Ligand SMILES: NC(=O)C1=CN([C@@H]2O[C@H](COP(=O)(O)OP(=O)(O)OC[C@H]3O[C@@H](n4cnc5c(N)ncnc54)[C@H](OP(=O)(O)O)[C@@H]3O)[C@@H](O)[C@H]2O)C=CC1
């Protein structure tokens with residue numbers, strides 16, 4: 001039996017990726033699309049300026065977009081994916097969950113709240129237990145879970161592999177982020193061509209806090225955040241998709257580059273429809289991963305690493321993931337699959 005799902009913010013960059021990934025999904029059937037009041041009442045074809053590289057699905061193109069309001073979404077929709085601007089999500093997401101909807105949200109609002117699961121299914125699926133806490137505390141009938149920021153999700157799987165094997169103490173990271181991360185209208189061509197912008201508002205703080213929560217331990221009542229010291233520096237560069245990051249990770253145990261690579265190669269994936277067979281691909285070539293060549297590995301859901309070097313207290317390496325697939329739409333979809341697998345739908 002398929003689960004009827006809706007997408008909030010369906011006309012946006014992440015919303016379009018969600019539709020591309022949900023349309024052929026074995027377990028989910030698209031039943032509601034919402035956007036702003038200027039799109040409501042239009043067909044999806046009219047409302048969305050479709051910019052994904054695969055054609056707009058015919059059946060979805062003819063659906064009518066509705067306002068982002070719980071009264072506009074049919075009651076038999078069981079799961080909502082939210083890709084709203086965070087300022088909008090902050091206002092409207094709780095209203096949907098109070099109404100009983102289960103929501104997998106990509107928006108940054110509430111990500112570090114104590115009772116909101118922030119999950120990467122391959123890394124910390126047990127944090128879903130916070131749903132019982134949020135239901136008790138907020139009196140919600142539905143549930144809300146979040147996926148992390150796209151830069152955070154790129155580095156956390158390799159860091160989780162190191163932490164599990166050797167204990168993580170300090171992390172320093174510098175990013176080279178694609179323009180799609182800012183949304184279609186985020187950075188103008190005059191700003192980014194022949195250039196690099198060493199500022200992405202709020203991104204450094206998100207990487208520093210979200211990674212500590214993701215790597216934390218859920219004790220049945222709350223998540224004890226990881227005490228690794230994380231510091232980030234974020235930069236926008238003129239690639240279209242795929243965030244590349246240079247990471248310095250210090251560990252409790254002394255390790256070699258081969259120890260680090262082995263831990264990442266062996267880090268387990270999870271058996272969900274959208275998860276890659278192998279979560280982390282380790283490149284031997286020193287000049288990989290690269291955004292254009294490697295972002296689409298395993299349908300855009302794999303994290304790639306390479307360029308290992310030994311440092312005084314750990315290792316340095318580079319990592320890459322597709323920011324709108326593994327980093328946004330695919331991350332929300334995986335969380336939806338986890339909710340289904342764990343019986344929340
Ligand atoms: N782009 C990326 O790589 C990533 C984005 N994100 C996050 O995902 C979210 C969406 O990003 P993105 O898709 O790029 O954004 P877009 O601006 O492309 O899309 C925003 C969507 O929200 C809708 N919307 C805007 N205002 C309102 C409103 N007042 N009420 C209801 N709906 C509204 C828009 O509808 P309409 O078309 O009618 O205006 C559109 O569907 C953001 O929170 C972003 O930070 C996270 C990770 C990566």
Ligand SMILES: N[C@@H](CC(=O)OP(=O)(O)O)C(=O)O
Nearest residue numbers: 106108149150177181182203
């Ligand atoms: N800030 C990210 C994308 C993004 O929207 O992140 P968040 O989901 O944390 O709002 C980037 O520019 O690449």
